[in-house]
Amino acid sequence: MFTRVYLLIIIMTLGSSIGSIASPQCTAPFPGGTAAPNDPYWLQSIKHQGTAAYHPNSNYQVFRNVKDFGAKGDGVTDDTAAIK
Helix, strand or coil: CHHHHHHHHHHHHHHHHHHHHHCCCCCCCCCCCCCCCCCCCHHHHCCCCCCCCCCCCCCCCCCCCHHHHCCCCCCCCCCHHHHC
16 A cells, blocks of 8 residues: 555656646747738638649649538538538
């Protein structure tokens, strides 16, 4: 019984010590971004070139917008049917 309790105390002590060493700490605040609330997501703004890797059909649509398939995307409407 004494050995189990002693071992448990050692494990708990080591665990708390290791946790404090391994946890990352922020050294400086993250700088603010330049995006405005209504700016598009960056992926929408870049020019997409090329084709799908390893796909035999050169017309394969890599990026799709669920709104093109009937989704509203307003956060209220259930868009499950449009996504399926």
